[in-house]
Amino acid sequence: MSILKIARMGHPVLSAPAEPVEVTPGFPVAPEVGHLVLDMLETLEDAGGVGLAAPQVHAPLRLVIFHIPQVRAAAGRYRRAGLDETQGEVPLTVLINPVVEPLDDEMIENWESCLSLPGMTGLVPRHPRIRYRGMDPAGETVERTAEGFHARVVQHECDHLDGVLYPQRITDLSQFGFADEIRQRWRAQDGEAEDTENKDSRSPEQESARQERARP
Ligand code: NI
Numbered sequence: 001m002s003i004l005k006i007a008r009m010g011h012p013v014l015s016a017p018a019e020p021v022e023v024t025p026g027f028p029v030a031p032e033v034g035h036l037v038l039d040m041l042e043t044l045e046d047a048g049g050v051g052l053a054a055p056q057v058h059a060p061l062r063l064v065i066f067h068i069p070q071v072r073a074a075a076g077r078y079r080r081a082g083l084d085e086t087q088g089e090v091p092l093t094v095l096i097n098p099v100v101e102p103l104d105d106e107m108i109e110n111w112e113s114c115l116s117l118p119g120m121t122g123l124v125p126r127h128p129r130i131r132y133r134g135m136d137p138a139g140e141t142v143e144r145t146a147e148g149f150h151a152r153v154v155q156h157e158c159d160h161l162d163g164v165l166y167p168q169r170i171t172d173l174s175q176f177g178f179a180d181e182i183r184q185r186w187r188a189q190d191g192e193a194e195d196t197e198n199k200d201s202r203s204p205e206q207e208s209a210r211q212e213r214a215r216p
Helices: 031-047 071-081 148-161 179-190 204-214
Strands: 051-053 063-068 090-102 108-112 120-126 129-135 141-147 176-178
Touching: 031 051, 031 063, 031 090, 051 148, 063 148, 071 108, 071 148, 090 141, 090 148, 108 148, 120 148, 120 179, 129 148, 141 148, 176 179
Parallel strands: none
Antiparallel strands: 051 063, 063 090, 090 129, 108 120, 120 176, 129 141
16 A cells, blocks of 8 residues: 545645546446555545545546544534434444535535645535435445535545535635634634644644544
């Protein structure tokens, strides 16, 4: 396994639609796709984050990985992104050729960041409830409904497969900027007690992943 280089916003691989992965239901993916998945898992663990899409590691394929951390470990980090006590943990999921279907017309705004825009954050509208479907590396169908933070992460990652980065979803660009500046804004609005866990320079995603890794 190896840690892959993560493309940053502006690189053409992030703005092009990705190609479907060749899969046969009931059969494992090709060895090179399996290797890509292992490398993406290692890359996500190293970079810290809840999700990664193949185009972010320069592989223009319709493949994403994500996990939804335990609320107890990560609510402080991801509360601004909508993670709360109603959210169950979702184990690390590999989703090949995913299809996302919104379950209502409503949109809810919450804060997102992305490993391809280090240090930045923005307020992004997403559907609060979705159904998604895809295949895992063994060729088994994965089909789930998702709400809240889980739904947000899946929409964010699957957007990467269509060449869309979260700033393109932001409706008010005054709600986009450097995460450390915006955290200062929150502290000023909410009082000094706010976000004490986030006062260092690491992103919320990186902090959460560090905690996740520290778990036995
Ligand atoms: Ni992203």
